[in-house]
Amino acid sequence: QVQLVESGGGLVKPGGSLRLSCAASGFTFSDYYMSWIRQAPGKGLEWVSYISSSGSTIYYADSVKGRFTISRDNAKNSLYLQMNSLRAEDTAVYYCARGIAALDFDYWGQGTLVTVSS
Amino acid sequence: DIVMTQTPLSSPVTLGQPASISCRSSQSLVHSDGNTYLSWLQQRPGQPPRLLIYKISNRFSGVPDRFSGSGAGTDFTLKISRVEAEDVGVYYCMQATQFPLTFGGGTKVEIK
Numbered sequence: 001q002v003q004l005v006e007s008g009g010g011l012v013k014p015g016g017s018l019r020l021s022c023a024a025s026g027f028t029f030s031d032y033y034m035s036w037i038r039q040a041p042g043k044g045l046e047w048v049s050y051i052s053s054s055g056s057t058i059y060y061a062d063s064v065k066g067r068f069t070i071s072r073d074n075a076k077n078s079l080y081l082q083m084n085s086l087r088a089e090d091t092a093v094y095y096c097a098r099g100i101a102a103l104d105f106d107y108w109g110q111g112t113l114v115t116v117s118s
Numbered sequence: 119d120i121v122m123t124q125t126p127l128s129s130p131v132t133l134g135q136p137a138s139i140s141c142r143s144s145q146s147l148v149h150s151d152g153n154t155y156l157s158w159l160q161q162r163p164g165q166p167p168r169l170l171i172y173k174i175s176n177r178f179s180g181v182p183d184r185f186s187g188s189g190a191g192t193d194f195t196l197k198i199s200r201v202e203a204e205d206v207g208v209y210y211c212m213q214a215t216q217f218p219l220t221f222g223g224g225t226k227v228e229i230k
Contacts, residue, residue, distance in 0.1 A: 035219070037167075045159075045167065045210055047219040059217045095166055102173050104157055104214040108166040 002026040002107045004096050009112030016086050016116070022079035022096030022109055030054075030074040032100050036081050038092035039111070048094070049081065064090075086116045120144055120213050124222035130230045137198040139225045141211035146191050148215070155214035158187055158196045161224075162207040170209075171196065203229065 008020040022034070036048040049070040050059045058070055069082040079096050093111040100106075121144040131137045139158075147154045158171040169178045171187035174194060184199040198205055206229060211222040 044208075044224045045161075045212075045221040047221065050217065050219070061218050097167075099214075102153055102155060103178075104155060104169075104172060104212070104219075105159070105167070106169045106172075106178060108168070111166055 002098075004098065004107055004109035006094060006096055006109045006112035009094065009114045011115045011117065012086055013118050014087060014116055017082070017084045018086065018114060020081040020083065020094055020096075020112060020114070022081075024077045024079065024098070027098075029072075029077040032098040034070075034072060034079045035097050035099065035105065036070065036079075036094055037097055037105070037108075038090075038094045038114075040089075040092045043092075046092075051079070053100075083114070086114075088116050090114060091116050119218055120147070120216055120220050122211055122213055122220050122222035124209075124211060124225050126225060127223070128226045128228065130228050131198075131201045132230050133203065134200050137201050137205075137227055139196045139209050139211075139227075141189075141194045141196070141222050143192045143194075143213055147194075147213050148191065154190065156187075156189070156194050157212045157214065158185075159210045159212060160205075160207050161210065162204075165207075167210065198227070201227065201229070 003025045005023045033052050035050045051070045067085045071080045095111045097105040097108045123142045125140045156174050159167040161167045175187040186197050208224045
């Protein structure tokens with residue numbers, strides 16, 4: 001069955017860095033685009049970044065552009081999010097989700113919590 | 119950026135009664151390929167979001183047929199024909215027609 005498992009979250013000080021991972025299984029990872037979506041405590045959903053199935057096309061939300069870097073390793077069935085210069089407002093549960101053709105975000109991981117605080 | 123506006127913010131519903139959620143986009147969601155990439159997601163308490171409806175009206179695999187989507191252009195609706203206890207949660211519309219992808223603010227469905 002399709003599984004997406006995020007890891008790498010934790011407590012980090014403002015200005016610090018963190019690398020999130022999303023391990024995929026149960027499907028042909030290289031066929032799907034992937035995205036990171038976050039949810040601040042008690043708030044709604046915010047799309048963060050997108051990477052195409054091959055990794056050749058990447059987009060970011062303005063709120064993270066220049067600070068976050070999305071990447072993927074299709075040989076390892078893994079998605080990553082390198083987060084630098086973290087701010088308090090980056091505190092959120094970060095989800096990875098997949099999509100293909102018109103089927104956007106059909107499966108989500110359970111999420112990993114990132115807390116940015118001194 | 120396309121702004122997605124959902125109403126109502128909260129919808130108290132009696133079990134077995136219908137519920138309806140509206141989503142309006144700040145510009146047309148019709149893509150240059152002719153498709154409209156409007157989805158609806160459900161987030162139950164303590165759970166990740168789950169896809170219910172894609173491309174306005176297509177139910178995702180395993181989604182009960184009491185859920186239906188409709189609309190066109192900038193106005194969309196999610197309907198639950200008869201609310202069940204397991205439907206409690208927050209519902210989000212989302213557009214994937216244009217980057218940045220954007221979500222509505224969410225509508226909380228609760229039982230009266």
